[in-house]
Amino acid sequence: IPLFYMGLKILGKEFAIKTLITVGMQSMFLVVVPIPAVPLIEDYLTACIIGGIIAGTGTGLVLRGRSSGGGQDIIGLCCSKKYPNISVGKINILMNIFVYAICLFLFNIEIVIYSLIYTTVLAMAIDRVHIQNINTSVMIFTKKMGISRAIIEQTGRGVTNWDGEGAYTNKTSYILFVMISKYEVGQIKQIVHSIDPNAFMIFTEGCHVDGNFEKRL
Known part of the structure; x- marks a missing residue:
């Protein structure tokens, strides 16, 4: 809610309404779309790269439509609005590096490394598709x-x-x-x-x- 309010004040009413619709649709599809019983791609590295490209492209298209999926996207857009050389992808990487640093104490380091690879590919895809940025x-x-x-x-x-x-x-x-x-x-x-x-x-x-x-x- 605080992030949504920040987006409303900085990015405008139209952005806030579109974000509400996007978040609602995302929540609906997360319920409707089934989770595979076994991974579609067994290799972790391949899965990270393909998943990052797909997720980053989808997020970039949402951002191009002047909307967002909430959370980090709103922070990234607000930072981009204030600092012209900052992108949503860069903010995404910076925030996730902090999160993964904490995860080093909770999970296997291999999982953290693969997560960093996924986040990097995701950020690159976002910034290439989000052409307003x-x-x-x-x-x-x-x-x-x-x-x-x-x-x-x-x-x-x-x-x-x-x-x-x-x-x-x-x-x-x-x-x-x-x-x-x-x-x-x-x-x-x-x-x-x-x-x-x-x-x-x-x-x-x-x-x-x-x-x-x-x-x-």
Whole structure:
């Protein structure tokens, strides 16, 4: 309940409602879906890798839909909102390392190692699928005006622009720079192409940012 309240205050009402629905559905399926009598995959390492990929992909899709499964996901999203270079997967790993350190005194060390492998694969899958969490810088080269204003009005993102000159043609062009999330790449392409179908764009993923950048999760 405290985590849910934190998500409501920091991430908004829509997120809170979707999270309630997601948690309810998860609880229902945990009751309905039967537990196999014997493991589907006998090898621990293989099970950890496949399980981490499946669980991480599912969690990432839920996060992409602006919802969460509760618990650590809410903490990860709140931290990501405040610190742009922090991801849900990273928070997941940090919290679980603390838990597994305690488990070292309670369980076999082999189980703890396999759990760490599972958590690492899970975190990597979450961060690859949760594309709102991936910072992306965009450089746009165009000979037409109006793109900067359109991006600002339609996305609310800030744009830096300066004049350039083609080395081969010696013609003036406009160079625009904007920082977005990977989730907004399609929208940026649509805006630019609607004004200049011949514009040249460079997208760079995984950028670290420092300063006034709004993380839209």
